[in-house]
Amino acid sequence: SRSINLAVIPGDGIGQEVVTEGLKVLSAVLPQDVKLETKEYDFGARRYHATGETLTDADLDALKGHDAILLGAIGDPSVPSGVLERGFLLKLRFAFDHHVNLRPSKLLPGVETPLKGQPEIDFVVVREGTEGPYTGNGGTIRKGTEHEVATEVSVNTAYGVERVVRDAFARAQARPRKKLTLVHKNNVLTFAGHLWTNVFNAVAAEYPEVSTEYIHVDAATIYLVTQPERFDVIVTDNLFGDIITDLAAAVSGGIGVAASGNINPSGEFPSMFEPVHGSAPDIAGQGKADPTATVLSVALLLRHLGRDDEATRIEDAVAADLADRVGGPARSTAEIGDALAVRVAG
Amino acid sequence: SRSINLAVIPGDGIGQEVVTEGLKVLSAVLPQDVKLETKEYDFGARRYHATGETLTDADLDALKGHDAILLGAIGDPSVPSGVLERGFLLKLRFAFDHHVNLRPSKLLPGVETPLKGQPEIDFVVVREGTEGPYTGNGGTIRKGTEHEVATEVSVNTAYGVERVVRDAFARAQARPRKKLTLVHKNNVLTFAGHLWTNVFNAVAAEYPEVSTEYIHVDAATIYLVTQPERFDVIVTDNLFGDIITDLAAAVSGGIGVAASGNINPSGEFPSMFEPVHGSAPDIAGQGKADPTATVLSVALLLRHLGRDDEATRIEDAVAADLADRVGGPARSTAEIGDALAVRVAG
Ligand SMILES: CC(C)[C@H](C(=O)O)[C@@H](O)C(=O)O
Ligand SMILES: CC(C)[C@H](C(=O)O)[C@@H](O)C(=O)O
Numbered sequence: 001s002r003s004i005n006l007a008v009i010p011g012d013g014i015g016q017e018v019v020t021e022g023l024k025v026l027s028a029v030l031p032q033d034v035k036l037e038t039k040e041y042d043f044g045a046r047r048y049h050a051t052g053e054t055l056t057d058a059d060l061d062a063l064k065g066h067d068a069i070l071l072g073a074i075g076d077p078s079v080p081s082g083v084l085e086r087g088f089l090l091k092l093r094f095a096f097d098h099h100v101n102l103r104p105s106k107l108l109p110g111v112e113t114p115l116k117g118q119p120e121i122d123f124v125v126v127r128e129g130t131e132g133p134y135t136g137n138g139g140t141i142r143k144g145t146e147h148e149v150a151t152e153v154s155v156n157t158a159y160g161v162e163r164v165v166r167d168a169f170a171r172a173q174a175r176p177r178k179k180l181t182l183v184h185k186n187n188v189l190t191f192a193g194h195l196w197t198n199v200f201n202a203v204a205a206e207y208p209e210v211s212t213e214y215i216h217v218d219a220a221t222i223y224l225v226t227q228p229e230r231f232d233v234i235v236t237d238n239l240f241g242d243i244i245t246d247l248a249a250a251v252s253g254g255i256g257v258a259a260s261g262n263i264n265p266s267g268e269f270p271s272m273f274e275p276v277h278g279s280a281p282d283i284a285g286q287g288k289a290d291p292t293a294t295v296l297s298v299a300l301l302l303r304h305l306g307r308d309d310e311a312t313r314i315e316d317a318v319a320a321d322l323a324d325r326v327g328g329p330a331r332s333t334a335e336i337g338d339a340l341a342v343r344v345a346g
Numbered sequence: 347s348r349s350i351n352l353a354v355i356p357g358d359g360i361g362q363e364v365v366t367e368g369l370k371v372l373s374a375v376l377p378q379d380v381k382l383e384t385k386e387y388d389f390g391a392r393r394y395h396a397t398g399e400t401l402t403d404a405d406l407d408a409l410k411g412h413d414a415i416l417l418g419a420i421g422d423p424s425v426p427s428g429v430l431e432r433g434f435l436l437k438l439r440f441a442f443d444h445h446v447n448l449r450p451s452k453l454l455p456g457v458e459t460p461l462k463g464q465p466e467i468d469f470v471v472v473r474e475g476t477e478g479p480y481t482g483n484g485g486t487i488r489k490g491t492e493h494e495v496a497t498e499v500s501v502n503t504a505y506g507v508e509r510v511v512r513d514a515f516a517r518a519q520a521r522p523r524k525k526l527t528l529v530h531k532n533n534v535l536t537f538a539g540h541l542w543t544n545v546f547n548a549v550a551a552e553y554p555e556v557s558t559e560y561i562h563v564d565a566a567t568i569y570l571v572t573q574p575e576r577f578d579v580i581v582t583d584n585l586f587g588d589i590i591t592d593l594a595a596a597v598s599g600g601i602g603v604a605a606s607g608n609i610n611p612s613g614e615f616p617s618m619f620e621p622v623h624g625s626a627p628d629i630a631g632q633g634k635a636d637p638t639a640t641v642l643s644v645a646l647l648l649r650h651l652g653r654d655d656e657a658t659r660i661e662d663a664v665a666a667d668l669a670d671r672v673g674g675p676a677r678s679t680a681e682i683g684d685a686l687a688v689r690v691a692g
Binding site: 116133136138147152154187190191197217219224244246251254255 | 538571
């Protein structure tokens, strides 16, 4: 299409800074005749303190009108833990049925990893985004007493598991190595585990070219640091995906470069793209944040909108920029954004 | 006491081999006048296939008569996932109320780590062992259909959380650095998370000398590979503890040296000690398994029985043996056990 109508949510902390650079690179990469419209939304801690609101029905209606959403970061120590996470981030993922939470990990040349021997890391995690222990089911009785009982209910449906498993198989089929790993804990969480395993095996029969394996989540953390090259595509539940993608980010260049997409593949609702990192209030406003993760999230956004060429140009620009960083001076948030904008335009 | 009456469960795969060496070292370290009695139990895959039983009431009664339990490994690919885990390992932990699951991580000199720069790693994870998502609560409806729903219920009680948090504070207080980290996901799992956080903060007030911090489980996996030296004692729920202790083992020498104790601090039931690794059927019977994790589990067992001197002698022997391994030839399971037995006796 000849236009992109983007919702922009800078959010808290470093969110504004990194989103500015993401948009800079986006403008630079788009052809002149593509009209980029952006509308900023003020969600996050400031709005919560001022109004008590995190995300209203009217907000959701407004966001629905966009082609996609770019988010910086949400969260501030001044807001009690859980309020913005459940009230905004998760509310949006659930309201817009973002069931494919896509998190690629690629260790690019020149990039530091805490692991010895510069391993080959190039995999993508398809994290389920609307079920599992994230549903908010559960509760508390006798709160604050010595007899308190608190429960959390992980909800898993054949419908919800199958669609994300299918998405992951299709992604594995499209990659050169064609390998898909299911990560779960089916020897302990036997109800959910058997559902995941059975659905996985059933869909596998339709993809004879994709080789499959099953790994328990605890063992997966071992492999992520001892043989990350064994992974190509990973599909997993919401909570396990949350945990292993932070570890994956850590070993493949850090959260400064980890991008993610909260995707509704049907297009019924706009998808949302955001860096994996948080709002980092300790360095906010100082021009120290690395905008690369946001810029790579813009690439995922473009690919989602069918703009593969521009997505690839951004990814190539980031790879070149990271390789050039080696031994170079520290640069500010804006300097990195400027450099990337120049590269994608050139 | 002048006698130790031990239940020994070799189990499956490499279990028999590593337990033999654990007992060898135990015999060598005990003073002549301490009578070591052992009784072997045949739990695991063979018994399951022969009788359909995993752990009967009569078995539990028999085990109750022992001072402690030493376990090799349970699990075999011939048994469906979950049967031995839920039917034996978890059944025993729950029946004997093993609520303190103790897992130390120490990177010893000379030991390989996948991390760059040989970081300082010396912490202990106190994993809750009888609650959380491990209770087996939950279920499945419309199994095998496209309308299947499977739930897993994490159950958390003030009683259960407080006792393990207290245990962790006492351990932190007794260590030189006196630092305790709570690992949870209280921004998403708000019911359980608030219970854990509130109990943690309440008990913290009784330990003014212990410095405390809270870290989300996803971020904890990042710190475990980028700054593991930040941890001293970690307290966490059953599932998070399962995940992060495998990662902790991976960065601090691998599962070949990771020991664990499933402890009932009251002594009402015998505690159980086992290596973190599994039954490794691929190398079973070949004398290739490293018995060090089992030997270190024996040290935890001795410390639990009040035999600190002998526990320390085993740990020192292991440290010396690991340092001596550097560049040396590969040794068999029995050779490593023999070397450790000589060291502790000497
Ligand atoms: C902030 C939090 C709700 C979120 C999650 O747990 O999904 C974050 O950790 C992430 O991975 O995007
Ligand atoms: C085998 C399994 C039941 C067990 C667990 O999940 O606790 C194991 O992974 C462990 O860590 O001891």
